[in-house]
Amino acid sequence: MTDATTQTPIDSLTEAEAAAELERLAREIAHHDAAYHTRDAPEISDAEYDVLRRRNAAIEARFPALIRADSPSSRVGGAPEAGFAKVRHRTPMLSLDNAFDATDFNEFCVRARRFLGRTEPLAFVAEPKIDGLSISLTYENGHFVRGATRGDGTEGEDVTANLRTMKSVPNKLHGHAPAQIEIRGEVFMTKTDFLALNQAQAASGAKVFANPRNAAAGSLRQIDARITAARPLSLFAYAQGESSEPVAETHWDYLQRLKDWGFTVNPLSRRLGSEADAETFHQEIALERSGLAYDIDGVVYKIDDLALQRRLGFVGRAPRWAIAWKFPAEQATTVLREIRIQVGRTGALTPVAELEPVNVGGVLVARATLHNEDEIARKDIRVGDTVVLQRAGDVIPQIVSVVTDRRPRHAKPYHFPETCPACGSHAVRPPGEAVRRCTGGLICPAQRVERLIHFVSRPAFDIDGLGEKTIQEFYDEGWLHGPADVFRLPQRETEIATREGWGKQSARNLARAIEARRTIPLERFIYALGIRRIGATNAKLLARHYGSFGNWREQMLAAVTIGSDARLELGSISGIGPTIAEELTDFFGEPRNVATLDELAAELTIEDAARADAAGSPIAGQTVVFTGTLETMTRPEAKARAEALGAKVTDSVSKKTDIVVVGADAGSKARKAAELGVRTMTEAEWRALIE
Structure with a gap:
């Protein structure tokens, strides 16, 4: 993972580079998913794997149009092993989004409260995040009938016979239970049992396992259940899938029901009365971590109220009501050799730190983003400094601080350039913004080429054969000055064919690719x-x-x-x-x-733009405005529902507005609607219309 693109900070990637990087990451993550989930033989550490997933997520966040059909962000785990029967989960077994510090967790809480339209703090249940194998257990009339691994989140492996050998999996639930219920948990192996197993494996000349998680997964996924029976596996139950009837109103009460039925629930789990208690709990568990009998890599925080969980639902492959707060990433120190200024396609001047290469969290890092001139000044970062580097929640390597005791005697404060390094034009910083920008526009070679690269990139015109190198080559030749020139290149097919590295067929292919994009x-x-x-x-x-x-x-x-x-x-x-x-x-x-x-x-x-498929919708094609306080739904919920039914939602009233939905304490928008004769309705009337 040390190629040039991998080392490029995400905020410096072009669209073409980002597309190539997402393709590489999808391929590499799928390979490691298979090694980890299917073959139980990981080839990289968890830290290295997390780096890949976070880099993929960050690139997708910056370039959402580049999200691939095979994106790791829409996939959980690996494909089921061919040696087992397949089980399709009635409710997908999705994974969790990650937090890496208190700020991440607080932002998660803010998003949840905003979605719910709440101001009061949320109550949580905190559970140590076990590093094991996720499983699903189905009970009918209180009897265990089927067990499956998570697999790819949609379909797993039937390991019922193996799970029956585990003492911690009740064959029959104690007391009353729903007619059908799916209970989820984590199969794991304690550190002591892992060491004993590896000692026995080595003595018999058999395969030794890399860590307790791999040992647990390899033991559970044996074709011969007698091998599983001989392995010391444990289970913590912690979640619910499908159920024929409600079990509890809160997650904490659900955990108590699990214990009543005969399951083991992690005794360190705790109900937290408010969001503020999470950081204290996290610090407590971090201190206990090394002394625990099993491996954990963080804490899972779940909103306690199950009704709120149902309202929040899911986004992508993760729930909005839970998050995994991981323990801190590794840090390393290295020397800052140079600060280089990159000019982006919009003229933004971005400082990049060139570093003595250093391994951080399993990745060799040679560059790090410095964000902007304020960041450099605030941390007093100078060329020649020894700096602390970290890869945490953000996949972009960050300079955390400077080791001033090691600062060279003649190191001088860094002065951000006021002219563009690419064209010499004045670089200005608009009021209220942190970024300095080149004023050269299309006369700036950095911007002109970058804008053309953006123009032909995958989410834009997606023209095969016009990569960065070719754009630069044709720009240098004087053939490309603006976007319309791209569609005049087929007229130069004969000239292109005679150039070094080209031929008749490649020139023909380029011409066809360009012609194919004349409709967009x-x-x-x-x-x-x-x-x-x-x-x-x-x-x-x-x-x-x-x-x-x-x-x-x-x-x-x-x-x-x-x-x-x-x-x-x-x-x-x-x-x-x-x-x-x-x-x-x-x-x-x-x-x-x-x-x-x-x-x-x-x-x-x-x-023309495709319209939403809203056949039979009473509001398809209409422009809707919401004003005032809504009582039965939040504003984001209301807008999302209207757009799903084919409406256009705007935030102000005009003659083009068709409907104004008036909530409590409505003000000027309701008055303007009346003045313009725009149709208004109450929230109840709106719900009746759309439901």
Whole structure:
């Protein structure tokens, strides 16, 4: 994992680099998932594996349009082993998102409270995170009938016979139990049992295991159940899957029911009355960690109220109501050799630390992000300093602090450049922003090439054969100055074929690839323009709202006028807001940009945006505004439901608004709706309409 792309900070990746990196990560993580979950023979440490998963998640967060169908973020574990029958989980066995410090945990709590529309703190149940093998146990009329591994989260392996050999798996539940219930837990091996097993394995010339987790997984997943019976396996039960009837109102009460039925529940689990208790509990468990009989790598925090869990639901492959707070990552010290300035496609000047290579958490690190000039000044980072490096919640290597005792005598404070290192243009820092930007625009070679690379990248025009190297080659030749020039390259097919490294077939393939992209969806077209703050998600919002290129262009030109209805409408689109609206109006307020846009559009067929499939919806295609306090749902829930039914949700009322849903304490928006004659309805009327 030491190639150049892997070492590139995520905030410095181009779209093409990010796509290539996601492809590599998907392949590498799938390989290690199979080694870990299917063959019980991991090839890397947990820390190294976490680095891969966090880097993948961070790249997807920055480039959401690049998320792959085989993304590790939508997959849990590995495919079931071929030697076992397959069991499809009635409720998927998903994994948890991770926190790495108190800030991460607090942000998780804020997100949950915001989604629920709550201000009061949440109660949690804290459980040590066991490093074992997740399993599912199904009971019918109190009798154990089936057991399965997690597998890929959707489908696992039937290991019923093996689980029956474990004393900690009750064959019959004590007392009353639902007619059918699925109970989930973790099979593990204690440290003492692991050492004894490995000693016996070595004495008999058999395979020794790398750690207790691998020993537990390998022991449970034996074709011959007699081998499992001879292995010292344990189980902690901690979660519920499908159930034919409610069991408890809180997770804490559910854990008590598990104990009543005959299961072992981790005795260190604790109910926390508020969010503030989590950090104290975490510190306590960290101190006890080395003395525990089993391996843990963090603490799982679950919102106690099961009704709130159901409301929160899931996002991606993880629940919104639980998080795994991992123990701290490794740190290392190294020497800062140089601070280099990168110029991005939007002109942002980003400082990057060039380091003496050092191993941190299983990864050889030679570069780290310095974020911006304020960060350098705050930490007083100087060339030649010995620095503390860390890989924690963020997969980007971070410089935590400077070891001032080792500072060279003549080290000077770093002065951030005020001119662009690529073109010499003045670099300005807009008021209120942390980033300095080059003013050179298209005259800046760093930006021009980067913008063309962005233009042909996978989530944009996705033109095969036009990678960074080729873009740079044709730019240097004088063939590419703006995006419309890309579609004139087929006219140079003969010239391209004679260039070094090219031939008739490769030139022909490039020409065909370009011609195949003359028809493009509106959202990709908008994204490809590289307008600042217009990523793939915002491009989709704009395309969905305006429908066609012609309408979008017309409304954007109208929005250039401050105070116009078009500008008000743009800024009120849910998810856009005034800051992004200003970036768009700045773009369309520059005549040269509009000329470039029209020159490009003349080469293309731009497809209208696809509308949401809302057959039979009473609000499909209508523009909806919510105002006031809603009592039966939060604002995010209401907006999501409206959009799922094909409506357009905006944040302000205009003549184009179709419905205003008026909650408690509604103010100016309700009055404006009345003035404009826009249809209004109460929250109850709205629910009746959509349900």
